[in-house]
Amino acid sequence: xxxxxxxxxxxxxxxxxxxxxxxxxxxxxxxxxxxxxxxxxxxxxxxxxxxxxxxxxxxxxxxxxxxxxxxxxxxxxxxxxxxxx
Amino acid sequence: xxxxxxxxxxxxxxxxxxxxxxxxxxxxxxxxxxxxxxxxxxxxxxxxxxxxxxxxxxxxxxxxxxxxxxxxxxxxxxxxxxxxxxxxxxxxxxxxxxxxxxxxxxxxx
Numbered sequence: 211x212x213x214x215x216x217x218x219x220x221x222x223x224x225x226x227x228x229x230x231x232x233x234x235x236x237x238x239x240x241x242x243x244x245x246x247x248x249x250x251x252x253x254x255x256x257x258x259x260x261x262x263x264x265x266x267x268x269x270x271x272x273x274x275x276x277x278x279x280x281x282x283x284x285x286x287x288x289x290x291x292x293x294x295x
Numbered sequence: 296x297x298x299x300x301x302x303x304x305x306x307x308x309x310x311x312x313x314x315x316x317x318x319x320x321x322x323x324x325x326x327x328x329x330x331x332x333x334x335x336x337x338x339x340x341x342x343x344x345x346x347x348x349x350x351x352x353x354x355x356x357x358x359x360x361x362x363x364x365x366x367x368x369x370x371x372x373x374x375x376x377x378x379x380x381x382x383x384x385x386x387x388x389x390x391x392x393x394x395x396x397x398x399x400x401x402x403x404x
Contacts, residue, residue: 257379257383257387258365258377258378258379261379261380261383262364262365265365270366278329280381282382
């Protein structure tokens with residue numbers, strides 16, 4: 211059974227309370243999401259470590275109830291303003 | 296504590312091959328969009344890699360997730376080091392980090 215966006219966001223915020231989370235349902239089927247997560251907790255961590263923090267927040271739902279989650283992690287500084295071109 | 300039987304196989308694959316992609320399907324016939332994306336990026340960069348189809352072996356499919364402590368496939372290993380899945384590879388490719396990494400290891404054509 212698929213997860214819903216609010217549940218995904220809630221779980222992420224439970225582990226990362228300061229996170230700015232944006233969830234997009236990529237196909238409108240509740241089964242393929244993209245998550246953009248910005249949190250100060252990511253500072254100093256490698257991308258793998260950052261993604262693992264999000265996966266752990268989702269408590270084993272990844273690959274199970276949550277079939278596909280495209281993940282983008284950022285630190286707050288990267289989230290503030292779009293880069294000047 | 297007995298170790299997962301797939302671990303030895305995985306260790307052998309990543310130590311004997313510079314670039315290994317644990318994926319769904321084969322490089323010629325990927326069976327998932329995320330796997331296909333990584334294959335495409337590696338091919339574009341002219342990087343030689345070994346594609347390992349986890350769908351052919353349930354022990355491997357499960358084992359690689361435990362080995363890497365990563366819940367999904369595809370998974371890219373370079374010189375025995377776990378680089379990431381599709382999202383990370385895509386991001387590193389966009390920033391040029393991936394090309395830089397391969398060049399540093401002498402792996403690009």
